[in-house]
Amino acid sequence: MKKIRIPFLSKLRWPHIDLDLSKPAHRWKFLLGLAALGVVGVALAIGGVQGYAYSESTEFCGTVCHSMYPQLERHDQSAHANVECTTCHVGPGAAAFVQSKIDGTRQLVATVFDNYARPIKSPVKNLRPAREICEGCHTPTSFTDNIIKVNRHYDDDAENTPYENTLILKMGGLNVLTGERRGIHWHVASEVDYIALDDQRQVMAWVGVKQPDGSLKEYFSRDLLNMAQTNFVEKARASGELRTLDCIDCHNRTAHYIPYPEQVVDQAMLHNLISPDLPFIHKNASDLLNEKYASSDEAFAAIDKLAEKYASSPKDEVEQAVKTLKDIYTITNFPDMNLDWKSNPNNERHNPTLGCFRCHDGNHVSRDAKGNEEVISVKCNLCHTVPITGRGSELVVEAPVIVGSVPATHADFSWTVTHQYASSDELDSCADCHGRSFCSNQACHNLKHPADMAFTHPQSYAESGGQVCYTCHQNVTCARCHPGGIIEKP
Template identity: 20%
Template structure:
């Protein structure tokens, strides 16, 4: 067989050149297009990150490109890995499948912050705070973002949720409200919340004593009462803001400007959870029998720790829910205490132990109140 005719070879060569040209053009077109997408001015075109853009624009980092903090190194491999994500997110946006408000938090790594900030810098906070910055960065290895995660974006997604409620669900009006609010924020609004400190200073990972972080302590008079540890719940139910003014909630529990509920103030607060996740001294061995009386008097107090039903968020691990026992309400007749021995002997105690345990039996049968049958 001889060589293919020259016209055929030329035709295939033309196809190859055309395909190569298309690929080269696609490369440069996509590179130009994605480079455009990576500019901060392009961000507000997608409402998913418009709130974060508005916050960045009024921050001390407003002259720093987004990718300086969120892009990683600009090597070819890393750049195209990043752009695959950008292209995917852009398609999700075009299809209307993006979540809103945008909640994803692309936290910069320490080496990114280190390009501009020294970990050895001395910091003198205002007020009575003691924050040994160098110890946190070089000794304990605390990530920069653990304390400064919202120094630029100012909890924008949370603020937008509040603005949407104020705007009656109108997104464009909500963005206007958010932009005005961000313009009036002061330096204090950009400081880490106390909850960020308490994420580590929980008494286990780091000391939780007030004097560790504060030079001066103005302890309220009611805190000095001997029974304060047992009776502070009454004050908390009256005004939980009185408590969280010092014992601040975590960053992701309450939205800026939102009224704190009792449940948020306790369960979102490591200062409270450290105690509230343990069995209270009032819950003695016979508490399962007596708890109905406590619930009748103060059900709200019970629900600070316990949930009536299964809850997706804000639940304390290992704490019994009401529905664990009361999923099938049982109504006993008035004379049940007198006749229940016969029922147990006839049907067994399996049904009883769905709610009761042996302490329920021993409360009466081993205390001299009632003899064994």
């Protein structure tokens, strides 16, 4: 057989190896070489394992590979602080691991060339289904008990008057013994699909709920239904735009939530990090944190000016307030990444963003062949009791629990909005169940707008990252207090 010659290899001067294991010197050299090779192999194996473990760590994800330090900061402040990033964002399975490394390579290139999005986007469609991730630790069958929730707030008056909202969260879920589905976690104990019109999933065009008999009840946005625009569902299903509702559709900021200014100032005052004795401090502190700053230095300079307003107040309290506000700003605002509490709406609640009211707005309608309509309920007490509020010296310490049937008027979900027009005779009996302070309920009635809001809100909404007017102009937020409307829809 003819030998194959490779020109450049034939010109190489190969070393002559003379190995005779019968000679002691050769044996020692051979064994020494094997030992050295073994040591190097073990070192590489250990290094590889350690390198792999480090590449899967929260520190690597948040600081080394790409600019995720805001997410890391919020992760460290969350209830998931001890959960590694990859546990949720990658999860188990070889396919997910390979896909994550491919994505990581893309992100590394974006970091090198500094062309990644600011803020970094977190589309739900790129996440693995929550039933594969979240339900590894949380299962809907475990959410059965109610939770008493007490929220402390402070007014914007000179005295920073404290008030508390006490309510019962109806956690619910699936009762495996009875098969009953109820409460907040009815949503994940049932099969619900939806179609959203925007990337942040704030505008719902369609909701489908699987019924016990296997049929599908469809709820369309009333505007689309009135325009006979209902033929998009199958197209959305085919293109992958139809999504099955899971944990992340409500708990979308669970490990990276940025509290809104009033909320974080409330907490700081509750723990006396900001003294409630400083006049108007709740309003002034919230206003400072609500401002948009080009940099942290600019924000700190504005916060430093707070001391001028309180020149006659105790110096130590003022200095503590200034320091606390700077600390709060540092962990809630990231101007170089264009990220703050407004960047990503938190769907876990319905204030200050839509949250629950994306679907429970009274304007998602199921219409049968006879023209009969059924809307997705907006009954507040499906998920929680109506908050009971105490103010100042009358903070709630005992909240009544109502047992028995509710009045006939309450059976209509619209009572939540229309009760303000009830007659005095109808209102006389309210205190029998709700208590005398109920109608001064700050949780429902503390909505405030600037005097020129009707003229300025489009610009402020656009500056906050809003994409479409329809987010608000679907008779959700405004119609809660203004059922007659203020101005015509755009």
